[in-house]
Amino acid sequence: MKRYLLISLMLVSITLSSCAQPRLLDELNIAQAAGFDLLEEGEMKGFFVFPVFKREQQGSYQILSARSNTLSNIQFLVSEKSPFPVVMGQVQVILISEKLATEVGMIDLMNYIYRDPIIGARQVFAIVGGEVEDLLYTKMNQTNLNIGVYIADLLSQNMRNGNEPLTNQHIFMNQMLAKGVDAYLPYIKKTSNAIHVTGVALFDNEKMVDQIPGDKAFTFKAMIENHKNGIYEFRLGDHAKTHVVIENIKSHVSYQIRKTEHLRRKPKVTITIKLKGELKEFMKYKRIDSPSILQHVEKEVEKRIAQQGKDLVQSFKKQKIDPLGLGLRYRSKDKAMTPEKWEEIYPDVDVHIKCQMKIVQTGVSQ
Template sequence: MKRYILTGLMLCSLLLTSCAEPRLLDELNISQAAGFDLLEDGEMKGFFVFPVFKSQEQGSYQILSAKSNTISNIQFLVSEESPFPVVMGQVLVILVSEKLAKEVGMIDLMNYIYRDPIIGSRQVFAIVGGEVEELLYTKMNQTNLNIGVYLSDMLAQNMRNGNEPVTNQHIFMNQMLAKGVDAYLPYIKKTSSAIKVSGVALFDQEKMVGHIPAEETFTFKAMIENHKNGIYEFRFHDKWKTHVVIENIKSRVSYHIKPTENLTKKPHITIDIKLKGELKEFMKSKKIDKPSILDHVEKEVEKRVAQQGQDLVQSFKKQNIDPLGLGLRYRSKDKAVTPEKWKSIYPDADVQVKCHMKIVQTGVSQ
């Protein structure tokens, strides 16, 4: 009996596999990166980056582009220029110009990507300050990677070791559709000699409304996720203009929410950031061999991070956005508050940011 069952299962398997249309990798143009600009006439210009395999040259790639009002037609038109169909099954990064993100928004692009079954959900979206076309045609020095892989590695490294918050398509889509939180993405720019991560792009639903500059991303990341690594630097207002660099070893954040019995009163939320770090640089004539100096540095970091966090909260309120997800957090404590009610009380919410800094190592250059 077991033999008959096993034979039947094998036959079913053969029948099922024979129904699928085979697609050979050698007969596809598999894009590793894609990007989209908004043109003056309202059309979009799309770009697809493909690896070109040459026996004696690594990192070769080709960029194909087309213009249309829809993303699906852009992909179709690009395929017309290629000997093989264009697919996005291995796309690592998708770039969107700031103009497109602000004027049109992300919803059509996200729906197209989300509905395509061969595209995964772990690739990273990034907003480009300027034109995607100019950035993609940047010639990178001292690397044999194609531009798509380079950008993907750059973003992953900044999320893992730097001050950029962790995100991907899955996280961004959830934030964009959820009630009580607004989305954010990496914000990158081309400089005169390189491409760099320049901050965090902020969204109101599907449209970009602004960005956090790079010098404030350490604090923003510390407010939304527990993480390791990252750099925080500042200068004292002393006669030496002492330059201080703290390397984060561990960051932990907790939210303390006090629901109000009467919704006419302000809700209270405390964001408590705990930092442990290493003092990497302390450019000053005096040696840092006194506990009082370390205590002074710790208190200065606490004051600056807390104030920077407070300023970010006020900025978010003015823009009527909630990238910290305060609405979701508050409503988890008070089920009676609807998303609409939270929007009305959010501008007046009492949000306090506190920071506690502990320097655990002093590998200092002086």
């Protein structure tokens, strides 16, 4: 399927003309966000968010929608409701309903985006738990931002400062096309009058198959990228059921790969996560001046991160997905390993997770 998508995108890029007709910006309706829901019998409903410039109402916006069986026709039908042609040159975020991502997949959408030469590669895709329409019509409290800009900023902030792994259209497309890695996207939901980033959506080729809940997103992010910030919260197994909050200051991940040189010897991958963090909260009625207490917290974090990482890897193997890109990493070390052979041995690959935690500050609540 990935080969089909690659060929499709190559053919589309070849057919794009470099002599596109120039357009004046003041004669276009430029969308800042877009979203798509799946309706009955394969029909889709698309939404485009446009800024409305009013002096007295900063952040005003308009949402236009249409329904069709094709994405291109949706954009055309929305243009019929607008005084100017609708274009996506400033789209910052594209929202896809979970139903559309799981039942139809992302191939048509990626072809549609890739076909438009004025769309950049830095916008963010996100999967919506529920309907995109409900999310876009959320009445936000105490904000005068365009809803599309608000969601784009929400995702960017969570990727920069939170537990959400970094992604954008360029990264997502590369993951979909490459052999030996599967894609992931932010997973967001509407709750009451708020929008929350609640986890990470996982893909098998072009279709969403699962999600990582928010309480495991920190571990997943630490396994795939070096980053700063982020929060890790857990409860100790002591009598007082102490709650501990670690704020990540710096993390570094490395992969050590042992090639299989014998038919009976399994490949081995060791993932080492090194964390430096600040103990933000330690809800317990005793001081933590004792190094033994800090060491206990460090060991507890190491044990929990390693176990969560192991659980995630087992879940990935069971679903035959590889968001960590183990296949890509292994094949970079062993050129004789084919993608087909890797898929065959992937469930039996020996993956070890190690975590080293160092608390470097103790700004705590006691």
